[in-house]
Amino acid sequence: MGVTKAEDQRVRIQKKIEKVLTARQEEEQCCPVKDILARFGDKWSIYAILMLGKHETLRFNELKGLIAGISQRMLTVTLRALEEDGLVNRNSFPEIPPRVEYSLTSLGQSLLLQLLKLADWAKLNIHQILEARERYNKK
Amino acid sequence: MGVTKAEDQRVRIQKKIEKVLTARQEEEQCCPVKDILARFGDKWSIYAILMLGKHETLRFNELKGLIAGISQRMLTVTLRALEEDGLVNRNSFPEIPPRVEYSLTSLGQSLLLQLLKLADWAKLNIHQILEARERYNKK
């Protein structure tokens, strides 16, 4: 065993580099679907969008109250990401106490439409899926 | 500091239990959208569905070849989940060497339609999103 720990690490780092590169290639190639899904495919973005769709405009803690179970941190992170993509507006008023209002942009609203269609599909087929799951688990 | 490690752990476990319970509540309540998204919102399911949509029927390693970067393990896990939900069919032939063919069920195909619509939206708006990101990062 002439394999040193240093050598081990070098190899591992090399592999990691390769992995990152191929990952980047995949992102660039391939349909934009994946990229879009990455936005609202995460744990909370959907809820934020749906809630903002329902209520027009909301403050930070109102939103936090509506999305049961979300932590402060994740709400911040989620809203930042959505803002970055131009899906929500963020209006902060320099008052004391501070007030920040969030609302959907027109782009966000058009995405909401798509999500609602998906929701319709989901409602329509949820029973079939649940049945399929039961059937599968019985076997 | 009369706090023992055992006490620490007890408290932590207690919190975990609560977390799991509220998580379960959330799943049950709330729109089925989230539940559905959980299916193909993960890293690989979309690719599997899209590929099966294109190619009608595929064997395990064909699929693995088409989805660049997926590991054997994750392909297995992904396909199992999709099968469980009745989105893909799994036909295994008791031959040597073994042969397993996967294809979309009609339910899977209807989901594919939705995904394609989403893809259309994505293609249509990808530029706006990229612009928004640039604008955001410049600030």
Add this chain to the structure above:
DNA sequence: CTGGATCCGCAGCGATACTG
């Protein structure tokens, strides 16, 4: 009140070796 900064546990994924 809004949210930035930091720490850290744990699920999820990848790599690898093994089986029918």
Add this chain to the structure above:
DNA sequence: CAGTATCGCTGCGGATCCAG
């Protein structure tokens, strides 16, 4: 060929404290 078993790492997300 099509998986299963095991293990280690990484990064997501929750908790907590702090700032404006």
